[in-house]
Amino acid sequence: MPASTAARRDYVLALDQGTTSSRALLFDRGGRPCAAARQEFAQSYPRPGWVEHDPEEIWRSQLAVARAVLRDSGVPASRIAAVGIANQRETTLLWDRASGAALAPAIVWQDRRTAGLCEALAAAGHGELFARRTGLLLDPYFSATKLKWLLDHVPGARARAERGELAFGTVDSWLAWKFTDGRAHVTDVSNAARTLLFDIHRRCWDEELLALLDLPAALLPQVADSSTVVGRIGAHWLGDEIPLAAPAGDQQAATFGQACRRPGMAKNTYGTGCFLLLNTGARPIESRRRLLSTIGWRRGGDTTYLLEGSVFMGGAVVQWLRDGLGLINAADEVEALAASVPDSGGVYLVPAHAGLGAPYWDPHARGALLGLSRGSTRAHLARAALEAIAYQSAELLQAMAEDAGQPLAELRVDGGAAANDLLLQFQADLLGVPVLRPQVTETTALGAAFLAGLAVGFWQDEAELDAHWRVARRFEPALAADRRAALLAGWRRAVARSLAWAEAD
Numbered sequence: 001m002p003a004s005t006a007a008r009r010d011y012v013l014a015l016d017q018g019t020t021s022s023r024a025l026l027f028d029r030g031g032r033p034c035a036a037a038r039q040e041f042a043q044s045y046p047r048p049g050w051v052e053h054d055p056e057e058i059w060r061s062q063l064a065v066a067r068a069v070l071r072d073s074g075v076p077a078s079r080i081a082a083v084g085i086a087n088q089r090e091t092t093l094l095w096d097r098a099s100g101a102a103l104a105p106a107i108v109w110q111d112r113r114t115a116g117l118c119e120a121l122a123a124a125g126h127g128e129l130f131a132r133r134t135g136l137l138l139d140p141y142f143s144a145t146k147l148k149w150l151l152d153h154v155p156g157a158r159a160r161a162e163r164g165e166l167a168f169g170t171v172d173s174w175l176a177w178k179f180t181d182g183r184a185h186v187t188d189v190s191n192a193a194r195t196l197l198f199d200i201h202r203r204c205w206d207e208e209l210l211a212l213l214d215l216p217a218a219l220l221p222q223v224a225d226s227s228t229v230v231g232r233i234g235a236h237w238l239g240d241e242i243p244l245a246a247p248a249g250d251q252q253a254a255t256f257g258q259a260c261r262r263p264g265m266a267k268n269t270y271g272t273g274c275f276l277l278l279n280t281g282a283r284p285i286e287s288r289r290r291l292l293s294t295i296g297w298r299r300g301g302d303t304t305y306l307l308e309g310s311v312f313m314g315g316a317v318v319q320w321l322r323d324g325l326g327l328i329n330a331a332d333e334v335e336a337l338a339a340s341v342p343d344s345g346g347v348y349l350v351p352a353h354a355g356l357g358a359p360y361w362d363p364h365a366r367g368a369l370l371g372l373s374r375g376s377t378r379a380h381l382a383r384a385a386l387e388a389i390a391y392q393s394a395e396l397l398q399a400m401a402e403d404a405g406q407p408l409a410e411l412r413v414d415g416g417a418a419a420n421d422l423l424l425q426f427q428a429d430l431l432g433v434p435v436l437r438p439q440v441t442e443t444t445a446l447g448a449a450f451l452a453g454l455a456v457g458f459w460q461d462e463a464e465l466d467a468h469w470r471v472a473r474r475f476e477p478a479l480a481a482d483r484r485a486a487l488l489a490g491w492r493r494a495v496a497r498s499l500a501w502a503e504a505d
């Protein structure tokens with residue numbers, strides 16, 4: 001699009017296709033969200049450990065919210081400079097190139113059905129190779145073994161894949177295919193880096209890993225840099241033809257949206273789980289603490305790498321207080337309850353209900369409540385639950401700082417549970433560095449908008465974007481170092497008692 005046309009288009013539309021909902025947000029030139037629409041869609045759990053989405057529902061809900069946000073805001077598609085996509089990562093789809101129809105439900109990132117295959121690959125000694133090339137661990141979380149499962153279980157799929165009739169993609173590729181009427185079969189480096197098939201050093205699909213898993217290369221999408229135009233959205237979808245910019249994995253987009261664009265900067269998203277990402281600069285770091293190395297984004301020939309750690313039960317522990325224990329009626333009640341006591345009274349809650357992720361990686365750990373006394377109340381439990389979110393995040397950030405060889409200067413935060421002031425204050429206390437909550441907490445969508453806007457010259461450079469990131473509240477650490485150390489030591493003693501609990505089962 002000529003620059004003059006871009007100049008008349010004064011909004012960027014960001015599509016945030018998440019695990020539980022599809023969202024669309026309209027941003028103006030100041031990086032301000034002007035309108036938003038959200039639609040939840042069905043989660044399917046056909047067997048224990050399986051999690052599936054309906055590919056058509058992902059598409060329909062995403063299209064519906066994109067249309068809704070334009071309709072409700074009164075902004076016509078002709079004023080949209082670009083559309084950017086941020087998506088739930090790793091979720092795996094397989095479709096027919098001729099008809100565009102999906103061959104099976106999407107296998108969601110949380111799905112554990114390929115745990116046995118991952119264990120077999122690890123037992124055969126392949127873990128080191130996968131880790132070195134991809135920065136990831138051999139775990140069902142990532143796309144590769146899910147794709148192999150589809151080829152092995154959908155009748156006829158393998159032969160058709162070998163004939164080049166099928167396309168694999170994560171959710172970004174699926175949406176790009178749909179929006180461009182099958183003209184673009186594309187992903188970007190940040191999503192490709194989550195497949196367990198992508199060499200993050202050479203930034204290309206890895207033939208050796210594909211061969212190990214018996215996956216035909218003909219299935220794979222083209223891999224684009226971040227922040228480039230990858231296709232055009234036909235006028236029949238949104239009312240006018242609009243450039244579609246390279247997608248981005250949602251956690252990497254959030255890191256970009258939090259303006260964590262220099263080495264040493266980190267963000268934590270407190271949603272159902274917590275996703276912590278630290279910018280490590282132009283080179284991937286090989287973690288000694290079993291964290292993940294991944295590509296953040298690639299622009300103008302420069303690649304930015306990130307270290308990533310995830311907490312399985314973040315805000316979900318508050319959901320458990322609500323739905324499992326009936327301790328509160330709504331998530332936002334937890335703060336007042338927790339604040340009604342000055343501290344947790346020595347109570348620790350280890351939310352290992354679904355095992356523990358990094359740095360423990362113990363699928364047999366189970367939830368534990370320790371330190372109870374006759375004086376313990378539901379308020380202490382609520383406080384311990386919030387503190388557990390912060391303890392888990394603090395341990396990951398500590399591991400990251402050690403891997404990166406530099407201490408953290410501050411932590412930027414977003415996600416549903418980042419609305420909780422008590423949690424953020426405790427997080428700052430535990431880390432000993434300020435915790436910053438920005439004005440725009442929809443940072444995933446903001447990151448997608450920034451990347452798309454840069455691609456079409458709507459924004460000129462990253463320096464311009466930095467001016468659009470504004471802090472809403474800063475939580476300063478207010479805890480003495482010895483007290484912090486004592487609290488963390490207590491947490492580690494509690495975790496030690498939860499480890500390997502279910503192994504005997």
Ligand SMILES: Nc1ncnc2c1ncn2[C@@H]1O[C@H](COP(=O)(O)OP(=O)(O)O)[C@@H](O)[C@H]1O
Pocket residue numbers: 018020270271272273314315316317318319331332333334335415416417418419420
């Ligand atoms: N005020 C609050 N305090 C603590 N946790 C909260 C609060 N409000 C929401 N949550 C938690 O935040 C999570 C929802 O955040 P969200 O970013 O929407 O998650 P996701 O994107 O994973 O669906 C839920 O697990 C909920 O329990």
Ligand SMILES: O=P(O)(O)OC[C@H](O)CO
Pocket residue numbers: 017018019020087088089090109249250251271272
């Ligand atoms: O959809 P979210 O926000 O829960 O994010 C999911 C992650 O991308 C999974 O890796």
